[in-house]
Amino acid sequence: MSKLAIKSLIILLSAACLSCSKPSEPVKAYQWPLSAGFPKPQVPQYNPMTVEKVRLGRALFYDNNLSFNQQQSCATCHQQQYAFGENIAQSVGSTGEQHRRNAPALVNIAYNKTLTWAHDGLTELERQILLPMFGESPVELGITGHEEKVLSRFTTAEYSQLFEQAFPGEAISFDLIVRALASFVRSLISLNSPFDQYAYAGDDNALSASALRGMNLFFSEKLECHHCHGGFNFTQSTSHEKQLLDRRPFHNTGLYFVEQSNGYPLKDIGLAEVSTLARDNGRFRAPTLRNIEKSAPYMHDGSIATLSEVLDFYSAGGRNISHGPYQGDGRNNPLKSPFMRGFTMTEQDKEDLLAFLASLTDQQFLTSQTFSEPKTKQLQ
Structure with a gap:
């Protein structure tokens, strides 16, 4: 897939994802782990932070079931010990394809105005996360073409309970997965050095x-x-x-x-x-x-x-x-x-x-x- 096609894919998926999103009222008030004087990050109105979303997003972030071949999770390239980055020059996707860039550290990403190394149009995590999930050049999680199979892995009793707690009354979907992942990544606050x-x-x-x-x-x-x-x-x-x-x-x-x-x-x-x-x-x-x-x-x-x-x-x-x-x-x-x-x-x-x-x-x-x-x- 060409770079232009990837860009178009992100735009289309973003529109599809956000158009079906319903503003969710917080189930439990989320407390940012901030010291006095630090400003709160900006969060999209359609995806307010809740404890339940962060909990679900954390489980998804570490789950290999999110890749089409169950070989990788988000945490494969974003490891906590390396500040949620990776200690190799360029990342490798779930198919073994080497990428051209270094995995960026996910430190205080909630405060970022722009996301990724070189894209001024990706300003929300809910859009950026679609790239590693559905992008085909390079393949990361490789969900494209395997959507139903991947989604079916998250209908277990455990996940059903987590989804219901985070998004009461809503059917499990990639839209909810994206919103939960974005919530967890936004929770990665580092201000205690x-x-x-x-x-x-x-x-x-x-x-x-x-x-x-x-x-x-x-x-x-x-x-x-x-x-x-x-x-x-x-x-x-x-x-x-x-x-x-x-x-x-x-x-x-x-x-x-x-x-x-x-x-x-x-x-x-x-x-x-x-x-x-x-x-x-x-x-x-x-x-x-x-x-x-x-x-x-x-x-x-x-x-x-x-x-x-x-x-x-x-x-x-x-x-x-x-x-x-x-x-x-x-x-x-x-x-x-x-x-x-x-x-x-x-x-x-x-x-x-x-x-x-x-x-x-x-x-x-x-x-x-x-x-x-x-x-x-x-x-x-």
């Missing part, structure tokens, strides 16, 4: 001296990091009840400048694939840096292995590939972000920056049983 204890809880001892120096470097105009990774969620792709502005968080960082194509590798040109605008060649979304220490490898294609190498890449102002199919000097990419100017960094600077980035790790998020695979589907 050492940085949060220092910046928001007033614990002056939460950060080491090295991490504090790294924080000052991070927010300095010398490094420019905060321009693309700013705000409490450390990404421009942020929206919540107090911020509705779309900051268009897509950037060309000079990762590539392939001599043959005079741009990014043709297999993935980023936002330009959707917008069809030449200026968007090589633009990808700046991800959150929360739990970034745990979500290696890095960049949209997983082509940089460690955070230390990432810092070297930004310090150089891009990447020069001296040989191979992607040969070219990304530092000279004319579409590169103006913030990718490069900077001088000592070994102590690097050590301090790494310490600061490590301070964004929320151990509770990575280990909480609230987010982990349920032992049984009948969760309390």
Whole structure:
């Protein structure tokens, strides 16, 4: 299936899904796990958060029955220990097909203004989730053509009870599955790192001296990091009840400048694939840096292995590939972000920056049983 066909599939499925959705009144009030002062995420009116939907979505997220051949679940590529990302460069679908992109970490996804690495039209989880479920190029869960068979697996007594609790009186459908999955993914909130204890809880001892120096470097105009990774969620792709502005968080960082194509590798040109605008060649979304220490490898294609190498890449102002199919000097990419100017960094600077980035790790998020695979589907 062509990329255009996939885009059309998403639009059609989205329209079908949302047109049959009925606004559900919360069965049990949902309490966001937020500290004082943090804004609530925005949630579509047709899919308000409830404890019951999150419970159902959690069971579905970890269930291999959601893939047509029962080989994978959502959690296959979004593993809690890796901040709901994956520790391989590019994901592999349920048929064994290798994808072209790295699985993005699902950290505070409820706050994201845009979803996926390079699609400015996917702004709601209810639409984005359709892609791994029904997309055919690449195949992920591979439900297309197997809809009835897959749906029949969720008519068990256990699931029937969960669906009835989450969506009283509604027949089990993919629409409800999508809404439940979106609710669980929105519940994946991470705001309890050492940085949060220092910046928001007033614990002056939460950060080491090295991490504090790294924080000052991070927010300095010398490094420019905060321009693309700013705000409490450390990404421009942020929206919540107090911020509705779309900051268009897509950037060309000079990762590539392939001599043959005079741009990014043709297999993935980023936002330009959707917008069809030449200026968007090589633009990808700046991800959150929360739990970034745990979500290696890095960049949209997983082509940089460690955070230390990432810092070297930004310090150089891009990447020069001296040989191979992607040969070219990304530092000279004319579409590169103006913030990718490069900077001088000592070994102590690097050590301090790494310490600061490590301070964004929320151990509770990575280990909480609230987010982990349920032992049984009948969760309390």
